[in-house]
Amino acid sequence: MSRSRDRRRRRPAYRRRPQEFYWLWIAATATYGVGDVVSTIAFLEYVPAIREANPVVAVALDSFGLGGLVLLKIAVYLVMLWISVAGARDGDALLYYFPPVLLTLVGTYLTASNVRLLWIA
Template structure:
């Protein structure tokens, strides 16, 4: 039996272990999606002396306001979700786990950084 036929028969990881898949992405959503967006909005509104350090986010905020921030975050989130699903379908554990773990780590760091900036401003 060829390897490609064997891979087609094996169900993707998100179907074999749906709870794991959901919890990975719930953590990513809570930190990268909600935590970073809410803390960014808070420091932009309550600490006007603090400027957005990320040039891409600053450009989105300047061009489209807070909606630009949300659209940018959703776009990155959906791309990472697509990579994770693709990795699961291909049987690539790295591509399956890396996107939600990366977003969770980045989201945690950015949220903590924003809260720190808000507290010292």
């Protein structure tokens, strides 16, 4: 039996270990979705003299306001979720774990950076 056939017979990781899948994405949502968005909004509201450093986020904010920031975050989140689910279906552990772990790490860094800037401002 070939390896690809064996992968098709196994249930995706998110079905075999649903708690793991949920907790990976809860961590990503808490840090990247909530932490970074809330700290960015607080930073922009309380320190108006300083502008957003990320050019993509700055364009979204300038064009659509805070809704643009939220829509951009949701779009990135959904793409990463799609990659993770596709990786789970294909039996690819890297594609399954990498998106939520990356978003969690990036979200943690961005939230900490925003909080630090708020603290020193």
